[in-house]
Amino acid sequence: MRASLLRKFYPIIFVTIVVFISVTLLTFTESITRAKLESLQEQQTLDMLKEIFPDMSFYILEDDIYIIYANRTEIGYAFLAVGNGWGGEMDILVGLEDEETIKGIIVVSHNETLGWGSEVAESPFTDQFIGLKIDDVALKGRGGQVDGITRATISCEAVVDAVRITALEKVKSLR
Amino acid sequence: MSRFLKEFTKGIVISNPVFILVLGLCPSLAVTTSLDNALGMSAGLAFVLLASNIIVSAIRKSVPDIVRIPTFIVIIATLVTVVNLAFQAYVPALHKSLGIYLPLIAVNCIILSRVEAFASKSPLVYSIADALGISVGFALALLVISFFREALGTGSLSVFGASLFTLPVLGEQPIVIFMLAPGAFLVIGLLLALFRRMGVIKSE
Numbered sequence: 001m002r003a004s005l006l007r008k009f010y011p012i013i014f015v016t017i018v019v020f021i022s023v024t025l026l027t028f029t030e031s032i033t034r035a036k037l038e039s040l041q042e043q044q045t046l047d048m049l050k051e052i053f054p055d056m057s058f059y060i061l062e063d064d065i066y067i068i069y070a071n072r073t074e075i076g077y078a079f080l081a082v083g084n085g086w087g088g089e090m091d092i093l094v095g096l097e098d099e100e101t102i103k104g105i106i107v108v109s110h111n112e113t114l115g116w117g118s119e120v121a122e123s124p125f126t127d128q129f130i131g132l133k134i135d136d137v138a139l140k141g142r143g144g145q146v147d148g149i150t151r152a153t154i155s156c157e158a159v160v161d162a163v164r165i166t167a168l169e170k171v172k173s174l175r
Numbered sequence: 176m177s178r179f180l181k182e183f184t185k186g187i188v189i190s191n192p193v194f195i196l197v198l199g200l201c202p203s204l205a206v207t208t209s210l211d212n213a214l215g216m217s218a219g220l221a222f223v224l225l226a227s228n229i230i231v232s233a234i235r236k237s238v239p240d241i242v243r244i245p246t247f248i249v250i251i252a253t254l255v256t257v258v259n260l261a262f263q264a265y266v267p268a269l270h271k272s273l274g275i276y277l278p279l280i281a282v283n284c285i286i287l288s289r290v291e292a293f294a295s296k297s298p299l300v301y302s303i304a305d306a307l308g309i310s311v312g313f314a315l316a317l318l319v320i321s322f323f324r325e326a327l328g329t330g331s332l333s334v335f336g337a338s339l340f341t342l343p344v345l346g347e348q349p350i351v352i353f354m355l356a357p358g359a360f361l362v363i364g365l366l367l368a369l370f371r372r373m374g375v376i377k378s379e
Binding site (some may be wrong): 010011012014015018019022025026029030033036037040114115 | 237238239241242245246249250252253256257260261263264265267351355
């Protein structure tokens, strides 16, 4: 009785053991790499903030807003804005000089078409944001000061809208 | 020993996974935009294939037939996740440029078919030989394809930052289509035709 019952359940027991071993191995691997991954992430954030704020000495993260310091003085803020581009979500790091002016932006990740919408992630498009007032962050055809890219309207609008809307939101929460 | 060599060399030419078995074409097309990617992908596949073959061959007598495929898939997927985490932590630039094709090794036909058709029925030593041979064959195929795609599509070749050479005319005006999907198909198709003409691939 016991033997035939065991034989019936053996496949299930076998797979369960295999899955158990697999999960153990994965948990172990993940815990080893987690520390390295976190430090890589931090380094990446630091590099990007340094690109926007060359004078930065350190930053503090408070409620999703990076407060940038040069020695003891606050020189600006930064935050992540998420836009809806042609190919999906775009992550944009926005730096603010003060509550009205943008210091610069970096498109961290995007899924736009190579050679077309992808140009919103590069100069000269991103250079336009340097020193721009938040209220002017809109395409020229819509009352703003940003020159769009002819065959990439959706990508441009995604960036522009994300930057403006998130900037206004964050500035409100700063006050 | 000679059987070991035979199984090993089989994977390189006679049963080359890309040009003969024509398996795993999707990642081969997507990942051959540069030599670095080709090497990275080959390394990932080699690790997963070797480890899967070893494990499956070792437990092949104890696996109940009904749960054969689920067991293999769990093993392969676990190994791919380990490779993915490792790449993400230790070679992040390569990981980013391989994108989703690294995790997609889990459903790469090459792995499942070698595990199912060979490792589950063969002794450990020959399973290792087969895995090594197929991995080398895959790597060579990918390297050849990406050699042409990168050279024609960007006008220069570089391996992990070290620039190898820049072509005179193409350096200024590269043929960008080779970096995109149609170019990949063109290169693979032409290489297949070339190998067939040379007699490396026999007609059936």
